[in-house]
Amino acid sequence: MTILEVKGLTHTYSESSAAVTDAVNDVSFGIEKGEIIGIIGHTGSGKSTLVQHLNGLLKPTAGTVLFKDEDIWKNPKEIRKIRSKVGLVFQYPEYQLFEETVYADIAFGPKNMGVSGDELDGRVREICNIIGIKDEYLEKSPFDLSGGEKRRVAIAGVMAMKPEVIVFDEPTAGLDPRGREDVMNIIKNYREASDATVIIISHSMEDMAALADKILVMNKGKLELFDTVENVFSQGERLRAMGLNVPIVTRIFAELIRRGINLPENVFTVEAAVEALKKLKEEDGNA
Amino acid sequence: MDNIIEIKNVTYKYTDEDKTVAAVNRVSLNIERGSFTVILGHNGSGKSTLAKLLNGLNKPTEGEVIVDGINTKDEKYELEIKRRVGMVFQNPDNQLIASVVEEDVAFGPENLGIEPQEIRKRVDDALKSVGMYEFRKSAPHKLSGGQKQRVAIAGIIAMTPSCIVLDEPTAMLDPKGRSEIINTLIHLNKDKKITVILITHYMEEAETADRVIVMNDGEIIDDGTPKTVFKNVKRLKEVGLDVPQTTELLYALNQNGFKVDTNVISVEDTAAAIAAALEDKKD
Amino acid sequence: MLNDITFGQYYESRSPIHRTDPRVKIVLTFILIVFIFLSNNIYALIFSALSVLAVLLVSRVPLKMYLKNMKAILPILIFTAVINLFYSSKGTVLLSFWKISITTAGVYRAVFTSLRIILLILISSVLTYTTTPNDLTDAIESLCSPLKYIGLKSAVHTLAMMMTIALRFIPTLIEEAEKIMNAQKARGADIESGNLIERVKALVPILIPLLMSSVRRAYELAEAMECRCYNGGEGKTRMKRMKLSVIDLRMSIYSAILCAGIILLNVLI
Known part of the structure; x- marks a missing residue:
């Protein structure tokens, strides 16, 4: 089932805008329910602008965004409803924390959606359980937490709305390796618990290779590629021309193949690479 | 050996909710003039505290930091130490002061009371050395993260420091911005002979360094050339460092019975190491 | 908006x-x-x-x-x-x-x-x-400089420094306010509708993060200025002389x- 469909989406910014912004030009694609989509593209390629259309934060200059076959802008007054169906976690989401306690901050989203009482309490505790926020943290001020913990709480605040599609804009930016691993695990855990559709913007081809089903490549406001991880990462030259690259492991394999070693090209993760090399070694041993 | 910075048995303690924490614990370290040193460590390992000890922003609780023969505790030389040991921080937005690039770069020399013509010359030179001269009239908020960070570096260079300390300058940047900064630093070190101390948690940024120091829990746990330090992948992973995928692959191969050389980082060297290991097997 | x-x-x-x-x-x-x-x-x-x-x-x-x-x-x-x-x-x-x-x-x-x-x-x-706003700031500082003879030197300098920093950070803060506003809207916050009291209340989730981040920025900026030998304007020269x-x-x-x-x-x- 196609859960989100973008048709001919174009967005141009007026010059007066204070922010440095990037336009989107005639982009169309569809996302199936339950898929994990990675979005890659260099800074200014239009990826942040694109995802802000998926939950109606931005209104298309032209084109439509369909959620379950219905135009999200069909009734502009109801646009807020889409925000609980398509959750969006911004870059550095910890800067959105404002409540006195972690609990209240996580409850902010669902409360805005009209959830209250036991259901609200249940939602907050359920999400904390899934992504590992301990009970003793709930009454703390979010401002007393460490950087990584703040981000976890901020992400929980969006997840507590139980969105069917959840979009992350560079969820690991600025974190150290442990923090990054934590965030990637939170995303995996949430997906397992909720079968939500996940969209992630990232600069890390390695993370994309490990996590995504399909990759969407943006370049200069246009959709350049939208295909499986294998089909996207097999086009190294094209990606490099856009200032992107393939995962490091794939680059190492390309170099080994160039040296005349008989290895497959479609290797994107460390695990796959070890397997491929082991296989090669065994074949050599048998020969 | 000519040392620009000497850290002698330094401890730095601070109080957090009635607890006294030693962010830096009995560290001794000499930094050689003209060298490129990378300090690796995860968040909270004490690396940022150590950085601020180098220019007197933090004063040691115990021990001494000597810069060019001057003790950082000596208040008479407060400004002179900050001039000699320039410092660049993580968030480029929060270190630019003026709304025109060249005026921002002039801020340091102006504070030092340099003559106007000399400031002009230094500002132009500094901007050229980081490749931002053509943006000298731009407003900082119109620049990319990497460009802003290069302006911040130019602002330090204009004070003609002998050493520049950078505290996670690439943490908030995209891959393009990161490589811009690393290339700028290599250029400043090799061509302008400025001592560079780069603090980061990205191991691959340490690849071209003369020396790598690994910190954990306020202490130095490893110190040597990149090759010797990176041999110990297991330990680096244990202390929460970002091990590049090349190293990760070599490490995984070693554990699976391949005899590969693990102290390489670049893609080419890794491929060569794997090819060599495969050759060995055939013999 | x-x-x-x-x-x-x-x-x-x-x-x-x-x-x-x-x-x-x-x-x-x-x-x-x-x-x-x-x-x-x-x-x-x-x-x-x-x-x-x-x-x-x-x-x-x-x-x-x-x-x-x-x-x-x-x-x-x-x-x-x-x-x-x-x-x-x-x-x-x-x-x-x-x-x-x-x-x-x-x-x-x-x-x-x-x-x-x-x-x-x-x-x-x-x-x-x-x-340009910068030239205006410099001109005001220069025009106010006679005040230093009546013991207001640091006041003149502080005022000029404040104006410079304000000019530099207003675009940054506007951008940040927009980001925070979008983040709260993405959590279902209703900012555009409701009566006056509701609208004022709806600003809290935007103003508190903005305030927190401004405090953090101020702290980091002060540290960066210290590292660039800022000394309250004592003995300061100017690159551009009018x-x-x-x-x-x-x-x-x-x-x-x-x-x-x-x-x-x-x-x-």
Whole structure:
């Protein structure tokens, strides 16, 4: 089932805008329910602008965004409803924390959606359980937490709305390796618990290779590629021309193949690479 | 050996909710003039505290930091130490002061009371050395993260420091911005002979360094050339460092019975190491 | 909605007014404003208006940009005109209802006051359109520098530093406010609808994060300034020195002629 469909989406910014912004030009694609989509593209390629259309934060200059076959802008007054169906976690989401306690901050989203009482309490505790926020943290001020913990709480605040599609804009930016691993695990855990559709913007081809089903490549406001991880990462030259690259492991394999070693090209993760090399070694041993 | 910075048995303690924490614990370290040193460590390992000890922003609780023969505790030389040991921080937005690039770069020399013509010359030179001269009239908020960070570096260079300390300058940047900064630093070190101390948690940024120091829990746990330090992948992973995928692959191969050389980082060297290991097997 | 805020209205051009020293521009603008207010008869005021028009043309800033500024002050203009219209009881009565009557003197007064305000706004717009915010800041600091002889040196410097930092950070903070607003909207916050109290309450989730981040920025900026040898302005030099040139003298002479014209018309008629 196609859960989100973008048709001919174009967005141009007026010059007066204070922010440095990037336009989107005639982009169309569809996302199936339950898929994990990675979005890659260099800074200014239009990826942040694109995802802000998926939950109606931005209104298309032209084109439509369909959620379950219905135009999200069909009734502009109801646009807020889409925000609980398509959750969006911004870059550095910890800067959105404002409540006195972690609990209240996580409850902010669902409360805005009209959830209250036991259901609200249940939602907050359920999400904390899934992504590992301990009970003793709930009454703390979010401002007393460490950087990584703040981000976890901020992400929980969006997840507590139980969105069917959840979009992350560079969820690991600025974190150290442990923090990054934590965030990637939170995303995996949430997906397992909720079968939500996940969209992630990232600069890390390695993370994309490990996590995504399909990759969407943006370049200069246009959709350049939208295909499986294998089909996207097999086009190294094209990606490099856009200032992107393939995962490091794939680059190492390309170099080994160039040296005349008989290895497959479609290797994107460390695990796959070890397997491929082991296989090669065994074949050599048998020969 | 000519040392620009000497850290002698330094401890730095601070109080957090009635607890006294030693962010830096009995560290001794000499930094050689003209060298490129990378300090690796995860968040909270004490690396940022150590950085601020180098220019007197933090004063040691115990021990001494000597810069060019001057003790950082000596208040008479407060400004002179900050001039000699320039410092660049993580968030480029929060270190630019003026709304025109060249005026921002002039801020340091102006504070030092340099003559106007000399400031002009230094500002132009500094901007050229980081490749931002053509943006000298731009407003900082119109620049990319990497460009802003290069302006911040130019602002330090204009004070003609002998050493520049950078505290996670690439943490908030995209891959393009990161490589811009690393290339700028290599250029400043090799061509302008400025001592560079780069603090980061990205191991691959340490690849071209003369020396790598690994910190954990306020202490130095490893110190040597990149090759010797990176041999110990297991330990680096244990202390929460970002091990590049090349190293990760070599490490995984070693554990699976391949005899590969693990102290390489670049893609080419890794491929060569794997090819060599495969050759060995055939013999 | 924050997109509408534009800070600093500088319009790039190489007109003689652009090239005039910002300090001279501030002083001349101030003097011209005083003289426009001194115009006490309609001839002097018409002369002032023609002079201002000449200045607008010389500034090489499109006239529609000045009109945009006029539109912004239209409510104030109408309000002042209406007050003045009813204020005067002298002169021939033109229209009378209930206890209020409109007289010729009232109409005259309304037109006169409105024209003064229009001229005042136009001449100040010339200053802001032809001078960058940075130059304005430097000029104000320079003009205030005599205050240091009466022991206000650090006050002058602090004021200038504050203005510089404000200029630098306003765009950054606007951008940040937009981001936070979007993040809260993505969590279902309703910012655009509701009554006044609801709308004020809806601002809390935006203002608190903005405040927290400003405090953090201030702290980091202070540290960065310290690392760049900032010492409260003690012994500070400037890279750019403002120097008076021939064009400043010419501008001063033209302005003096305009002022003399206004005085003559005031006295003679």
